[in-house]
Amino acid sequence: xxxxxxxxxTRPERDPKFHREALLALQKATNGFTVKWSGNRTxxxxxxxxxxxxxxxxxxxSNDGSGGRTWAAMLKTFAYCYTNEEGxxxxxxxxxxxxxxxKVFDNVKKQILTLQIPNAYFLEAGFRPKFDESxxxxxxxxxxxxxxxxxxxxxxxxxxxxxxxxxxxxxxQLSEITAKIKAFRVASSAERLEMKADIAAQYDHRERTDxxxxxxxxxxxxxxxxxxxxxxxxxxxxxxxxxxxxxNPEENQKLSQELEELEARYPFxxxxxxxxxxxxxxxxxxxxxxxxxxxxxKGQATNAAKRLRKINEIMNAYPNPAAxxxxxxxxxxxxxxxxxxxxxxxxxxxxxxxAFSGLNTEFVESYLYEEDNLxxxxxxxxxxxxxxxxxxxxPKPASMERTEIExxxxxxxxxCGIIDAKNYRQKFALSASLTSHMASEYIPNYQGxxxxxxxxxxxxxxxxxxxxxxLEKISNKVQEHTSSRDIKGLMLSAKVLLGFLDYCLENxxxxxxxxxxxxxxxxxxxxxTLGEMLKEAKY
Numbered sequence: 001x002x003x004x005x006x007x008x009x010t011r012p013e014r015d016p017k018f019h020r021e022a023l024l025a026l027q028k029a030t031n032g033f034t035v036k037w038s039g040n041r042t043x044x045x046x047x048x049x050x051x052x053x054x055x056x057x058x059x060x061x062s063n064d065g066s067g068g069r070t071w072a073a074m075l076k077t078f079a080y081c082y083t084n085e086e087g088x089x090x091x092x093x094x095x096x097x098x099x100x101x102x103k104v105f106d107n108v109k110k111q112i113l114t115l116q117i118p119n120a121y122f123l124e125a126g127f128r129p130k131f132d133e134s135x136x137x138x139x140x141x142x143x144x145x146x147x148x149x150x151x152x153x154x155x156x157x158x159x160x161x162x163x164x165x166x167x168x169x170x171x172x173q174l175s176e177i178t179a180k181i182k183a184f185r186v187a188s189s190a191e192r193l194e195m196k197a198d199i200a201a202q203y204d205h206r207e208r209t210d211x212x213x214x215x216x217x218x219x220x221x222x223x224x225x226x227x228x229x230x231x232x233x234x235x236x237x238x239x240x241x242x243x244x245x246x247x248n249p250e251e252n253q254k255l256s257q258e259l260e261e262l263e264a265r266y267p268f269x270x271x272x273x274x275x276x277x278x279x280x281x282x283x284x285x286x287x288x289x290x291x292x293x294x295x296x297x298k299g300q301a302t303n304a305a306k307r308l309r310k311i312n313e314i315m316n317a318y319p320n321p322a323a324x325x326x327x328x329x330x331x332x333x334x335x336x337x338x339x340x341x342x343x344x345x346x347x348x349x350x351x352x353x354x355a356f357s358g359l360n361t362e363f364v365e366s367y368l369y370e371e372d373n374l375x376x377x378x379x380x381x382x383x384x385x386x387x388x389x390x391x392x393x394x395p396k397p398a399s400m401e402r403t404e405i406e407x408x409x410x411x412x413x414x415x416c417g418i419i420d421a422k423n424y425r426q427k428f429a430l431s432a433s434l435t436s437h438m439a440s441e442y443i444p445n446y447q448g449x450x451x452x453x454x455x456x457x458x459x460x461x462x463x464x465x466x467x468x469x470x471l472e473k474i475s476n477k478v479q480e481h482t483s484s485r486d487i488k489g490l491m492l493s494a495k496v497l498l499g500f501l502d503y504c505l506e507n508x509x510x511x512x513x514x515x516x517x518x519x520x521x522x523x524x525x526x527x528x529t530l531g532e533m534l535k536e537a538k539y
Contacts, residue, residue, distance in 0.1 A: 003129055005169070006203050009139075015229060019111075023099060025050035025054050025071075030047070037089045044069050078108075079284035082284070085532070093281075103288070119272065120276040120279040123276055124276065142165070143165055145174055148247045150252070151182065152181060154246060157244045159217070161227065163196055163199050166220055167199060196213035267361065273364055275495060278499045320358070320386040321360060326346055377394075381421075387514045388515040395449060410452060414452050418442055420459050430466070432470070439474045439478050456519070488524045489522065489524055490526070491525075492527040493528060501514075
């Protein structure tokens with residue numbers, strides 16, 4: 001199936017003023033979100049009926065519940081709810097805020113301005129066709145930035161949005177799209193027709209003719225209308241119905257400042273690389289729960305801001321720099337700026353992050369796509385350290401054997417776990433030989449290391465894994481040699497490990513509880529999703 005190259009939005013209702021009513025109807029139809037949604041046509045039909053009863057939609061009920069699924073898709077698009085691993089719809093914090101009628105305008109505005117491609121809904125298995133993998137854009141924010149330009153006379157027409165804005169796949173294409181619109185405005189009628197026909201052929205695989213251009217406009221002008229309407233709903237621009245989006249030139253500076261603040265507070269969210277649930281939960285934070293980005297000085301050009309950005313670049317190798325002790329920050333920074341400046345810079349970094357906490361999203365991609373095995377091990381250690389473990393990298397075994405584990409995590413009263421980081425890009429298989437190696441060498445060699453007792457073992461994999469059943473075989477072999485020991489293991493992907501840290505940071509779980517939560521999941525199981533891990537830990 002051909003991938004989408006043009007913006008799309010599910011639009012059973014175009015006006016965001018009715019988002020709350022649609023969510024209330026969904027709550028009613030699912031009995032407070034307790035009725036399974038996936039594959040349940042009865043629930044889908046019940047939602048359609050609830051929408052009709054609330055007079056949010058026309059009283060036309062489909063035969064198969066498709067109308068209900070479309071409305072739910074709209075709510076998932078804006079991250080008011082998401083479908084969990086068990087197939088139930090779960091309201092996010094912003095969804096709960098709307099249900100409670102709490103700061104409705106502010107929260108709806110935030111969801112419009114943080115709507116991005118890709119997001120959790122657009123990446124669901126059931127969403128077809130998928131967007132081209134090059135997409136990395138916040139459509140509403142892009143449109144508002146496009147309109148707020150003197151060179152476009154502070155307005156963009158519906159036709160220009162349909163043929164030019166909707167084809168942008170990256171936020172960075174603002175200048176490119178602006179130039180195309182300017183060229184379109186000064187072109188002759190014949191040249192305009194040719195430009196539109198070219199766009200229809202390039203982005204929608206239509207014939208390069210006037211008819212192809214008309215078909216493209218028919219197919220996408222309603223999407224343009226919907227985006228114009230939701231931009232108008234933010235109060236930042238005005239939609240002259242059926243014509244154009246406009247900005248009062250006198251509001252230009254004020255709007256530019258607001259856009260800068262938005263960029264600092266709500267950067268592009270790449271948590272979809274960790275898991276769709278984490279993406280939906282984070283995108284679905286209400287205005288009061290959302291934790292600001294580390295890089296809040298991004299739009300400033302002062303020397304202090306430039307210096308802070310330089311420091312932040314250095315700290316991108318760490319998942320949660322704000323939590324590092326002052327001394328650790330100084331040690332890291334000294335390698336780049338020297339010991340004289342390190343103390344001052346570390347203090348500045350701490351000061352800039354007093355109000356910020358959460359996963360460093362720059363770290364996400366560098367970790368998940370790390371090709372160097374040694375750096376993958378080091379970054380895995382940093383995530384475990386951020387969770388709350390005392391981490392020692394590549395400890396020398398007590399027995400002086402040559403066998404060396406990558407990561408030791410210490411916790412509690414002289415307890416530790418040993419973790420093997422496997423940077424296999426395709427799939428890691430816990431084979432019989434690796435099973436034997438862990439049971440007969442790693443665990444015995446590290447028992448008693450610095451007076452510590454090995455309590456568990458684990459594997460963190462860069463991608464997929466298999467051989468989960470061998471975890472129990474390791475436990476059994478260890479118990480054969482030490483009858484009193486019951487050492488269990490776990491296996492999880494780097495995505496799940498990151499998701500676990502992100503979940504803990506976002507929910508303000510203290511470090512000691514994070515460690516306990518992690519340990520409770522050590523049950524000779526492999527975890528390919530965060531939901532599985534949290535369920536096993538009974539959290």
